[in-house]
Amino acid sequence: MCTYSTEHVPATGSGKGPDGWFRLREVSVYFDHPAHAVADHTLNIDFINPVQGPSARVAVELTAQTARDLARAIESALGAAPPGLA
Amino acid sequence: MNEALTAETVMMKGHDGDQLEAYLARPDGVESFGGVVMIHHLPGYDSSTKEMARKFAAHGYAALIPNLYYRDSPGASPDDAAAAARAKGGVPDEQVVGDVAGAAAYLRDLPGSNGKIGVIGHCSGGRQAFLAACSLPFDAAVDCYGGAVVRVPEGAPASFKPLIGLSKNLSCPLLGLFGADDQFPTPAETAELSATLEEFSKPHEFHTFPGAGHAFFSVDRPSYRVEAAVDGWEKIWAFFGKRLAGKA
Numbered sequence: 001m002c003t004y005s006t007e008h009v010p011a012t013g014s015g016k017g018p019d020g021w022f023r024l025r026e027v028s029v030y031f032d033h034p035a036h037a038v039a040d041h042t043l044n045i046d047f048i049n050p051v052q053g054p055s056a057r058v059a060v061e062l063t064a065q066t067a068r069d070l071a072r073a074i075e076s077a078l079g080a081a082p083p084g085l086a
Numbered sequence: 087m088n089e090a091l092t093a094e095t096v097m098m099k100g101h102d103g104d105q106l107e108a109y110l111a112r113p114d115g116v117e118s119f120g121g122v123v124m125i126h127h128l129p130g131y132d133s134s135t136k137e138m139a140r141k142f143a144a145h146g147y148a149a150l151i152p153n154l155y156y157r158d159s160p161g162a163s164p165d166d167a168a169a170a171a172r173a174k175g176g177v178p179d180e181q182v183v184g185d186v187a188g189a190a191a192y193l194r195d196l197p198g199s200n201g202k203i204g205v206i207g208h209c210s211g212g213r214q215a216f217l218a219a220c221s222l223p224f225d226a227a228v229d230c231y232g233g234a235v236v237r238v239p240e241g242a243p244a245s246f247k248p249l250i251g252l253s254k255n256l257s258c259p260l261l262g263l264f265g266a267d268d269q270f271p272t273p274a275e276t277a278e279l280s281a282t283l284e285e286f287s288k289p290h291e292f293h294t295f296p297g298a299g300h301a302f303f304s305v306d307r308p309s310y311r312v313e314a315a316v317d318g319w320e321k322i323w324a325f326f327g328k329r330l331a332g333k334a
Contacts, residue, residue, distance in 0.1 A: 002128035002210035002233065005241030006172055028173045033129045033209070033301070035165040040301060040309045046169045054162040054170035 003041075006030040015047040015058040022056050025049045034061035043067035090114035091143035093136070098192045100152060101184020107160070108189060109136050109151040111143035118200045120225075120330030121193030123186055124151045125207035125214045128176075130168030131155065134306055135211075145323060147204075147330065148196055152189045154182060175243050179217055186218040200334040204258075204326055207232065208303060213249065219260060220252035226329040228261045228322055231300050233270035236278050253282045260290040261325040263318045265298035265311070293321060 007029040015024050024047050034042040042061040049056040062070065078086045093111040100106040109131070113119055122142050126135040131153040142149035154177050159167035171177055190203045204226035207215035212232025219227035233239065235249045260283070264276050271279075273294050283290045295302065295314035302311040303318060 003241070004128070004176065004210075004234070004239060004243065004246060006175075008173070026173065028169065030172065033127070033307075035129055035132065035168070038308065040307050046173065048169065048173060050170065050173060054159040054166040057166050057169055059165070059169065 003030065003032045011047065015049075015056075017056055017058055019055070022049050022052055025051060031064070035059075037061040037063075039063060087144075087146055088115060089144040091140060093140050093143065096150075096192075098150070098152060098188050100157070100188040101181045104157050106185060106188070107131075107153045107156045108192070109139055109153075110148065110192075111136075111139040112148035112196065112198075113143050113146050116146055117198065118333045119198055120147050120200055120202040120204065120326065120332075121190070121196065122147045122149045122326065122330070123189040123193065123203065123205045123218070124149050125182070125186065125205065125211035125218070126151055126154065127208055128168065128172070128210040130164035130171075132164045134304065135208075138303075141319075147326065148193055148199065150189045150193050152185045154185055176246070178245065179214075179247075182214050183218055183221045186214070187222050190222065190224070200330075200332060202226075202330040202332075202334075204228065204330050206230065206322070209233065209301060216256075216260070217249050217252070219258055220249065220255040222257065224258040226258050226261070226326055227256075228263065228325065230263045230303060230318070231265060231268055231271065233300075236271060236275040239270060250279055250282055253279070253288060254286045256283065256286070256288045256290075259325075259329060260288070261321060262290060262292035263303075263321065264292065264294045265300055265302050265314065266294050266296045267299035270300060291321075291325065293318070 009027040011024040011027045013024045028046040047058040098108045139149035155167035155171045202225045206228040208230040212229040298311040298314035301309040302314040
């Protein structure tokens with residue numbers, strides 16, 4: 001199904017899209033049909049800058065397992081940073 | 087039928103007179119044809135939807151897919167445009183109806199049109215096909231596993247409403263093609279929709295295919311179910327053949 005629900009995260013950082021690096025403004029996170037991955041549904045993340053237009057986007061489509069592993073890895077990497085850095 | 091066709095990108099007028107890109111596939115060497123407005127699914131104005139438009143043309147219909155995301159993302163790739171639309175909270179129902187009305191008018195004006203127009207959509211497009219058929223005059227409508235007609239899924243934007251309350255306004259016969267294993271919509275929901283349409287004496291024909299879930303027509307996804315898809319296409323040809331084919 002098309003799930004319709006989307007998590008919106010304001011973002012500070014950069015992403016590298018088809019035209020090179022750009023400043024990020026927002027991240028959209030949703031579980032829905034992928035455009036490319038061979039799966040019925042994937043966890044999709046769009047790192048975007050709407051001010052620069054729809055092509056300012058870094059997209060990933062991950063299986064649910066990969067997405068959960070990634071979420072754990074992000075927390076783990078942040079937790080392993082020296083005190084005061086992250 | 088020789089299956090010859092022409093497919094191209096055209097511009098059309100949508101909601102509020104906005105200029106929209108659309109994909110048109112029409113049969114060649116056919117004296118008179120019906121038209122089908124195809125509503126793309128939430129992931130966008132993509133290749134798989136355009137492939138279906140060419141299938142309609144090969145079967146003798148002119149098919150037009152309005153790009154529902156064009157006004158905000160002209161020239162963007164379909165997946166980028168879909169992501170941008172999603173980030174903005176989706177496309178309002180009223181705008182979809184206006185765009186579909188423009189597409190129907192475009193098809194009616196094509197040289198060779200017999201004036202008979204249908205609408206079809208899959209997944210979110212199935213929901214919007216039902217919405218369009220309850221809002222505009224059509225000769226036939228096909229809802230392929232449209233979710234959120236009877237119940238809206240948890241987490242959907244607040245502006246997103248169920249459509250079953252519009253049933254009394256359905257303007258044409260409705261063909262519903264659903265999967266028995268689908269959860270969006272569930273067989274219980276499609277049965278509820280069928281009962282409501284019965285209540286208003288609205289002609290409809292619903293089929294729920296065993297062994298199929300959501301998106302069983304999608305040839306490029308694991309959800310593809312060949313038996314349901316082949317049978318489903320045959321039901322579409324029979325349904326549209328009776329209501330859209332022939333001379334004006």
